[in-house]
Amino acid sequence: MTRTTTTMRAAIFRSFGGPIEIEEVDRPIIDEEEEEEDANSVILQVMATGVCRSDWHAYKGHDSDVIEHGFPFCPGHEFSGIVVEKGRHVQKLRLGDRVAVPFIVSCGSCTYCHSGSSTVCLHQKQPGFTQWGSFAEYIKLPRADRNLRVLPSNVSFVQAAALGCRFTTAFRAVMQQGKFLEEMELLQSQQRNNTKIGNTKTKISVGIFGCGGLGLACIMMIVAAVQQQQKQQQEIQQQRGSICPSTLVQIIAVDVSSQALKKSQELGATHTVLASIDPNEQAQVRDQVKALTDDGHGLDLSIDAAGFSATCENAVHCTRPQGRMIQVGLPIDTHSRPPLVPMGIVAGKELQLVGSHGFASSDLPELLQWVSDGLVDPAQLVERHVSLEEGAQAIQDMDHGSPLGITVVTDFQKPSTNGPVTSKL
Ligand SMILES: [Zn+2]
Ligand SMILES: [Zn+2]
Known part of the structure; x- marks a missing residue:
């Protein structure tokens, strides 16, 4: 396989419970002529993605959205990254912005979004469930202005990815619903x-x-x-x-x-x-x-x-x-x-x-401020920084139980033949 700039490395499964393998696949692009939605979309270079039990459910065929999507499929829904490409209607985000996104990507136009309840959006998209996820070098995200938020400069990619679904979901459960x-x-x-x-x-x-x-x-x-x-x-x-x-x-x-x-x-x-x-x-x-x-x-x-x-x-x-x-x-x-x-x-x-379900992107700045202020540090739960290969294996290993801490993929490059992968973050 030859590596070109139009392809990327991604963790892919082609059957529920089958092997998750690292493949060279087409890199997502913004194509506004073909896809109307792309005018509001961005491409992120994924910098960190957490391994979560929900990824295992997606992989085992327990999630109706993934079943509906079909194969091949790329998991991953707790991530942070850098905006590297954007559609012409994206106003708030700039190329190079460091960003995070809650796993519920809401539409902004349904009755629930209008009343401020985007966690139950009727047309929500969920990376890693309704569309390909973040176990890849790049990911395309629709409705970017509405859902993505820029990270404070002192919040790391790993902290933002570890916020993932756990901390955002916990925030809503304790503070809002609780x-x-x-x-x-x-x-x-x-x-x-x-x-x-x-x-x-x-x-x-x-x-x-x-x-x-x-x-x-x-x-x-x-x-x-x-x-x-x-x-x-x-x-x-x-x-x-x-x-x-x-x-x-x-x-x-x-x-x-x-x-x-x-x-x-x-x-x-x-x-x-x-x-x-x-x-x-x-x-x-x-x-x-x-x-x-x-x-x-x-x-x-x-x-x-x-x-x-x-x-x-x-x-x-x-x-x-x-x-x-x-x-x-x-x-x-x-x-x-x-x-x-x-x-x-x-x-x-x-x-x-x-x-209590997920978290609204409009609340993300408040939670990111908590992290920035040192009130809560999601990195406290991070046990391992791993490569994409090891992350794919970690999902499959959940067949035998959950690890205690969070595993975060921080290295998406091809492993060097000279020795083990070391984390850059
Ligand atoms: Zn909506
Ligand atoms: Zn999760």
């Missing part, structure tokens, strides 16, 4: 207004069920939100001279892996519960979680960050009356059975069950 800040403010105003200390809750309890990449990112988001709020309150106190009560937040991490729990603690979980995989022992898991909460009534906010039937059911059962449960882990068909949600408990305890 209304974590509102929860903190409510408790603080109760504390201010209630002098009878004995009757007032003193802590907010959050439970994270499933501490893989997404669950760990949720923990980091909660810690970041608390830090940010404390910073703001210090400023208010200095200005007004008034004392704001500091909120105690309890983060209870629940997982079947003691290694995952250890990592949870390192990242800020205040308590851990080692869960059993035995279906008959789930009641004990729930009792343990509830016993850790302020008054034993359960969690103010519980998050299923894994999507297993046990994580979902335990999250619902552990939520306190009028508490909120967020379903952000995506239950998939391959699990033994779908979750059984106890609707009697949902009604009787007036629980709020709320779904």
